[in-house]
Amino acid sequence: MQAYRGKTIEEVIQLLAKYKGKVIAGGTDLIIDLRNGKLTSDTLIDISSIEELRRVEEYDETINIGAATTFTQIIENPLFQENLYGLKRACNTVGSPQIRNKGTIGGNIANGSPAADSIPPLLCLDSIIVLESIKGKREIGLEDYYKDNISIKEDELIISVQFKKPDKGQILSFAKLGLRKALAISRLSIATLLELDENNKVKTIKIASGSLGRYPMREPIVEEFLLGRELTVDVTDKAVKVLQQVMGERLGGRSTLPYKRIAVERIFKEALGDGLKRLKGVEIW
Amino acid sequence: MNLDIVGRNILRIDALSKVTGKALYPEDIFMDNMVYGKTLRSKVPHAYIRIDTGKAEKIDGVIKVLTHKDVPNNEHGVIFKDHEVFCSEKVRRIGDPIAFVVAKNKKICELALKEILIEYEEIEEVFCPIKAMKEDSPKVHGDTNIVYHYKIRKGDVEEGFKNSYAIAENIYRTHMVDHAFLQPEAGISFIDEEGRVTVMVATQYPHYDREEIASALELSEEKVRIINTNIGGAFGGREDISLQIHLALAAKVLNRPIKAIYSREESFIAHAKRHSMIMKYKTGADRDGKLLAMEAEIVGDTGAYASWATNVLRKSGVHATGPYFIPNVKVDSIAVYTNNPFAGAMRGFGATQVPIAHEQQMDILAEKLGIDPIAIRMKNIFKQGSITATGQVLTDSVPLDRCIEKVAEKIDFSLEREEAY
Amino acid sequence: MVEIKLKVNGKSYILEIEEDMRLLDLLREKLGLLGVKEGCSEGECGACTVIMDGKVVNSCLVMAFQAEGSSITTIEGLEKEGEIHPIQQAFIEVGAVQCGYCTPGMILSAKALLDKNPNPTEEEIREGISGNLCRCTGYNKIIQAVEKGKGV
Numbered sequence: 027m028q029a030y031r032g033k034t035i036e037e038v039i040q041l042l043a044k045y046k047g048k049v050i051a052g053g054t055d056l057i058i059d060l061r062n063g064k065l066t067s068d069t070l071i072d073i074s075s076i077e078e079l080r081r082v083e084e085y086d087e088t089i090n091i092g093a094a095t096t097f098t099q100i101i102e103n104p105l106f107q108e109n110l111y112g113l114k115r116a117c118n119t120v121g122s123p124q125i126r127n128k129g130t131i132g133g134n135i136a137n138g139s140p141a142a143d144s145i146p147p148l149l150c151l152d153s154i155i156v157l158e159s160i161k162g163k164r165e166i167g168l169e170d171y172y173k174d175n176i177s178i179k180e181d182e183l184i185i186s187v188q189f190k191k192p193d194k195g196q197i198l199s200f201a202k203l204g205l206r207k208a209l210a211i212s213r214l215s216i217a218t219l220l221e222l223d224e225n226n227k228v229k230t231i232k233i234a235s236g237s238l239g240r241y242p243m244r245e246p247i248v249e250e251f252l253l254g255r256e257l258t259v260d261v262t263d264k265a266v267k268v269l270q271q272v273m274g275e276r277l278g279g280r281s282t283l284p285y286k287r288i289a290v291e292r293i294f295k296e297a298l299g300d301g302l303k304r305l306k307g308v309e310i311w
Numbered sequence: 312m313n314l315d316i317v318g319r320n321i322l323r324i325d326a327l328s329k330v331t332g333k334a335l336y337p338e339d340i341f342m343d344n345m346v347y348g349k350t351l352r353s354k355v356p357h358a359y360i361r362i363d364t365g366k367a368e369k370i371d372g373v374i375k376v377l378t379h380k381d382v383p384n385n386e387h388g389v390i391f392k393d394h395e396v397f398c399s400e401k402v403r404r405i406g407d408p409i410a411f412v413v414a415k416n417k418k419i420c421e422l423a424l425k426e427i428l429i430e431y432e433e434i435e436e437v438f439c440p441i442k443a444m445k446e447d448s449p450k451v452h453g454d455t456n457i458v459y460h461y462k463i464r465k466g467d468v469e470e471g472f473k474n475s476y477a478i479a480e481n482i483y484r485t486h487m488v489d490h491a492f493l494q495p496e497a498g499i500s501f502i503d504e505e506g507r508v509t510v511m512v513a514t515q516y517p518h519y520d521r522e523e524i525a526s527a528l529e530l531s532e533e534k535v536r537i538i539n540t541n542i543g544g545a546f547g548g549r550e551d552i553s554l555q556i557h558l559a560l561a562a563k564v565l566n567r568p569i570k571a572i573y574s575r576e577e578s579f580i581a582h583a584k585r586h587s588m589i590m591k592y593k594t595g596a597d598r599d600g601k602l603l604a605m606e607a608e609i610v611g612d613t614g615a616y617a618s619w620a621t622n623v624l625r626k627s628g629v630h631a632t633g634p635y636f637i638p639n640v641k642v643d644s645i646a647v648y649t650n651n652p653f654a655g656a657m658r659g660f661g662a663t664q665v666p667i668a669h670e671q672q673m674d675i676l677a678e679k680l681g682i683d684p685i686a687i688r689m690k691n692i693f694k695q696g697s698i699t700a701t702g703q704v705l706t707d708s709v710p711l712d713r714c715i716e717k718v719a720e721k722i723d724f725s726l727e728r729e730e731a732y
Numbered sequence: 733m734v735e736i737k738l739k740v741n742g743k744s745y746i747l748e749i750e751e752d753m754r755l756l757d758l759l760r761e762k763l764g765l766l767g768v769k770e771g772c773s774e775g776e777c778g779a780c781t782v783i784m785d786g787k788v789v790n791s792c793l794v795m796a797f798q799a800e801g802s803s804i805t806t807i808e809g810l811e812k813e814g815e816i817h818p819i820q821q822a823f824i825e826v827g828a829v830q831c832g833y834c835t836p837g838m839i840l841s842a843k844a845l846l847d848k849n850p851n852p853t854e855e856e857i858r859e860g861i862s863g864n865l866c867r868c869t870g871y872n873k874i875i876q877a878v879e880k881g882k883g884v
Contacts, residue, residue, distance in 0.1 A: 029752075
């Protein structure tokens, strides 16, 4: 095995072009896969010390998270304490302190797990992934990456994930069901981005789910149902039914469906309720 | 007797070495001229096998591949000698040890394991203990899968049920459980200056280990020495032999120090589990909730080997009534071989599974009779002087009533119940 | 083989290592720091926890070559001038040690937590040690020990 410790993005994409090796950042999944033979690679290219890849940058309209930014860095960043709190909360439920100190947002995207905690909030933000190879840069929508099963080419490096900053009145929330509090792969998760108008009607709603399908995805039918309505108990209950209907069709025949169909109610309401609470300052449900 | 320490906080004698990381577990011990060993295990649950180690032995750095042919007396086991040190003709579970590679380092061991050829001739397997009890089921050992049958007969259960106002009849199942002690099995063996086969291992039973190693290697016990290192948790899971005989044999054959360390995965595959049980219960009570009769058939799946099955299932039988006085009792507690991972000792030793059944029976009876679940227990619990189903008279303190009262008070049980009903 | 430079328990090393070696193997086999324990090899148990540049990591999930330029603290690095660390002392006094296999990692997680947050709540202590499994104690004594070790 060869091992390279990349110092710049340029160097890494050159190495990738030459060796088609495996990129390693946090290594929290990759090292396990390499050891148990699920993955084989003659070349490892480490990107965990490339400063440009491990920082969060705020621009006028957008936020750019470097691919090798760890979950701990996101959790501790002041940008994610207010209306983007949902991303912090999602990152905070990843693994354990040890895993969050090493695991990266780019890694969460690259390994494509349906249970990746950080993805649903990023989907609500209509994020895009920036990739680079010696042939140049390429941007793909995060949603398309999953939905259209777009693969990251062997010589491509994930540089960052970007999204437009939501307005102050738009609140990102997240809720997860794990089998225990720490070190739990999510059984299901929901993220929402919510904004109300002056009449308390839903002005903006984005909903994304984790582990309710083969990959994390947006829930457009539920979004459409809620748009323009007031979030009364009745409306919310109906939204849960819509979601249950949609996931039922998607997960039909899976042994986990009966359980998830019931469990999703609480998790959906927790995410949405958290958004409402943050907007209105009061507990709604 | 010196009772100075009673009622005082005493610092653990080994705590300082453990908080500083200086405490040595077997994998922390290194010796000059030391080699490494790794076990080849069965990948199928039930099969006849043919072993070809030729290719593996030719690998550079491989020192020896041990199989059943190298073991003077190829059997062991805490009660029944139903384990083979290395399987000779047949494997009975996934994970059965077949060979032990000794090589210069761990990597070569891994490499050599892949080069040992095992031809499996698979035979019908049995995983359900109920099915395994039937005459026409595949047999794991010998001509019956029933390892042990413990019986309690007290009074006349038929009469008891006839007089019962409410009867609860249910089947309960528990699953197997792994101890998951934090330090996977490891050990190191060498020949000491007095020529003794010495094994340093984290074990619960150094004296049994010595006996079993001596017997397998056909040595006198004086020629075998076990040194217990620090033990990274056990909970019953280190009561059976794991790598002790493999290491001792290798040290004796090669006359040099040898070490083996299991991965977490191998640890799970190698050692015993808590017995999963299928418990068929019938319990009857009169109109006031007084228990009149109980009949239980408890089937414990001991997997491919008996280990402590007799003791475990006996304990399940003895505790089958729970802490309740019942005049008419019939218990059949049976341990059965299957091709599942083998079951053995784990904290509670069979007393932990039966409460799943007898306590739910109490709740179900309470509900049928419209009696409070605490009241029905208070009516039936053992007190000083009570006689258990096995005829034991409880002469000493039996403060169960106080315990239940205290718990009910602390959890504000009355409040919870008002909401429940 | 690659050459790496790193600092372990305050001491600088230049080491020749194999590419497929993990930080755990480097610490145990190259440097003989046997207080780093291997429990699961996949980041579930935390027995191999070390502090890397101020943050806890599972040393089984870091490749040794990735540790280039880093500063590592293992349990062996907590003793200062022959005195054990107050958290270690608290673990002894409270009775938070049983089999001892989780203890080094557990103490390092507690130390990293207290270094960052000298006065954590019980909830924060539980969160801080949530990546370290203990099969003996049921955690209560460990939490009491961290409580006792804080602010000393």
